[in-house]
Amino acid sequence: MSSPVTLTLQPSFQVAPVRRRTFGAFVEHLGRCVYTGIFEPDHPSADEDGFRADVLALTRELGVSSVRYPGGNFVSGYRWEDGVGPVEERPARHDLAWHSTEPNTVGLDEFMAWAGKAEVEPMYAVNLGTRGIAEALDVLQYANAPQGIAYSDQRAENGHAEPYGIRMWCLGNEMDGPWQAGHKTAEEYARIATEAARLMRQEDPDLELIACGSSSSQMETFAAWENTVLTESYDLVDMISAHAYYSEKDGDQASFLASADDMDHFIDSVVATADHVRAKLKRDKRIMISFDEWNIWYQHRAESRPPSGDDWPVAPVLLEDTYSAMDAVVFGNLLISLLRHSDRVASASLAQLVNVIAPIMTAPGGEAWKQTTFHPFALTSRHAAGQVLDVRVTAPSFENARFGKSSAADAVATWDEESGALTVFVVNRGPEGEQALNADLAGFGDLELVEAVTLHHEDPYAANTQDAPETVVPAPNDSVALDGGRLVGTLPAISWSMIRLARRA
Numbered sequence: 394m395s396s397p398v399t400l401t402l403q404p405s406f407q408v409a410p411v412r413r414r415t416f417g418a419f420v421e422h423l424g425r426c427v428y429t430g431i432f433e434p435d436h437p438s439a440d441e442d443g444f445r446a447d448v449l450a451l452t453r454e455l456g457v458s459s460v461r462y463p464g465g466n467f468v469s470g471y472r473w474e475d476g477v478g479p480v481e482e483r484p485a486r487h488d489l490a491w492h493s494t495e496p497n498t499v500g501l502d503e504f505m506a507w508a509g510k511a512e513v514e515p516m517y518a519v520n521l522g523t524r525g526i527a528e529a530l531d532v533l534q535y536a537n538a539p540q541g542i543a544y545s546d547q548r549a550e551n552g553h554a555e556p557y558g559i560r561m562w563c564l565g566n567e568m569d570g571p572w573q574a575g576h577k578t579a580e581e582y583a584r585i586a587t588e589a590a591r592l593m594r595q596e597d598p599d600l601e602l603i604a605c606g607s608s609s610s611q612m613e614t615f616a617a618w619e620n621t622v623l624t625e626s627y628d629l630v631d632m633i634s635a636h637a638y639y640s641e642k643d644g645d646q647a648s649f650l651a652s653a654d655d656m657d658h659f660i661d662s663v664v665a666t667a668d669h670v671r672a673k674l675k676r677d678k679r680i681m682i683s684f685d686e687w688n689i690w691y692q693h694r695a696e697s698r699p700p701s702g703d704d705w706p707v708a709p710v711l712l713e714d715t716y717s718a719m720d721a722v723v724f725g726n727l728l729i730s731l732l733r734h735s736d737r738v739a740s741a742s743l744a745q746l747v748n749v750i751a752p753i754m755t756a757p758g759g760e761a762w763k764q765t766t767f768h769p770f771a772l773t774s775r776h777a778a779g780q781v782l783d784v785r786v787t788a789p790s791f792e793n794a795r796f797g798k799s800s801a802a803d804a805v806a807t808w809d810e811e812s813g814a815l816t817v818f819v820v821n822r823g824p825e826g827e828q829a830l831n832a833d834l835a836g837f838g839d840l841e842l843v844e845a846v847t848l849h850h851e852d853p854y855a856a857n858t859q860d861a862p863e864t865v866v867p868a869p870n871d872s873v874a875l876d877g878g879r880l881v882g883t884l885p886a887i888s889w890s891m892i893r894l895a896r897r898a
């Protein structure tokens with residue numbers, strides 16, 4: 394064993410309160426996320442609205458706080474009106490983003506019914522790609538206006554008298570990306586986003602509006618895009634979006650394991666850019682980040698190749714990545730990074746929820762199961778409470794091609810002063826193998842150990858499948874103990890752990 398991982402933490406190392414919206418997810422009309430994902434009327438578990446009850450139960454178990462809808466790349470070619478009113482009158486359309494046919498059986502009203510049952514807050518994205526400000530206002534009025542005008546009366550005729558009161562609205566999706574329908578320059582997008590935001594606020598002043606940031610920190614326009622967009626829209630928007638996907642590339646396991654370093658740097662760079670605009674404009678307000686797409690995604694695999702030619706299927710198998718134990722460790726580390734930045738990341742959405750790069754998988758007509766990534770998300774969402782604490786980590790470093798040197802361990806903690814619950818989330822991500830853990834918790838008073846669980850598999854590429862859904866699951870870590878005020882234990886190689894402690898009664 395190499396030198397130990399030492400964690401230094403104190404109740405006063407507070408970053409910000411844990412935000413429930415950190416645990417958001419994303420449902421896009423993409424592949425089998427909607428059809429045979431959340432919605433499958435012929436499924437044995439389907440409820441009266443056609444929603445799979447097994448997926449609803451897993452969504453609640455996952456601890457999802459909010460769900461972004463309806464896209465993604467899909468939204469930039471979407472006509473929201475196609476998805477409301479009598480189902481038999483709704484048109485089918487080609488979705489150019491994913492070369493699929495969209496039957497429009499599920500639309501805004503169905504999504505809102507599902508969100509109610511899933512107990513999640515909705516987050517709605519408008520189309521600023523092939524459409525514009527008028528259509529953004531139309532869908533806002535359909536969703537949020539009290540009865541008495543055309544669109545809200547239409548909503549009532551469709552069976553929904555009360556306004557939905559959707560608070561979070563995304564002003565388009567990834568408008569910086571050349572692949573996006575209606576892709577724009579930063580100047581073009583800054584204008585339309587600002588004008589859409591101005592009118593949407595006139596319609597409904599309580600909205601929380603999210604401008605599109607860069608679709609990745611690797612974009613050539615990254616940071617310049619944020620600067621231009623925020624300089625124009627600063628007073629009218631609340632958040633700027635960030636998107637990031639990670640995967641092991643060309644067998645470079647070490648760089649992949651250090652992916653959270655990139656997320657840390659990405660968030661810090663967006664914060665620096667937003668605060669630069671704040672200084673330039675002499676404003677008090679701070680722009681927050683909506684990290685509304687994040688995950689592991691193996692984009693180069695065949696699973697992510699859309700259909701082509703004359704083949705325009707409904708709900709094809711697309712982006713159905715199977716996640717390994719190592720993916721789950723990196724994923725848990727990304728959640729650590731998001732939590733650590735709770736002072737500026739006001740909302741986040743795991744992309745996506747079901748079947749499409751998802752923690753929940755389904756077989757049409759068959760069962761639903763949990764991918765490896767389900768576990769760190771569910772446990773973090775359930776047990777992160779109170780204040781996020783910054784944890785100083787001392788650990789050996791490891792070399793990797795992408796970042797040079799990275800720490801072999803990473804951690805964050807949450808402390809609920811009122812209930813006396815302290816929860817530590819820690820990853821061993823170095824190539825050195827097992828590492829000893831050591832933390833001085835004397836500053837928290839008289840604690841007892843509640844539980845320690847670790848997600849790890851001897852084969853880091855082991856995965857959960859339909860036939861073997863419990864191959865990689867968190868297990869009690871019996872090495873963890875509290876010795877006076879000192880926490881000790883062992884972190885297996887490539888592992889994610891959660892250690893729960895409580896003030897002794």
Ligand code: AHR
Binds near residue numbers: 421423466
């Ligand atoms: O989540 C999959 C896709 O990734 C989304 O449609 C798009 O916004 C992003 O590029």
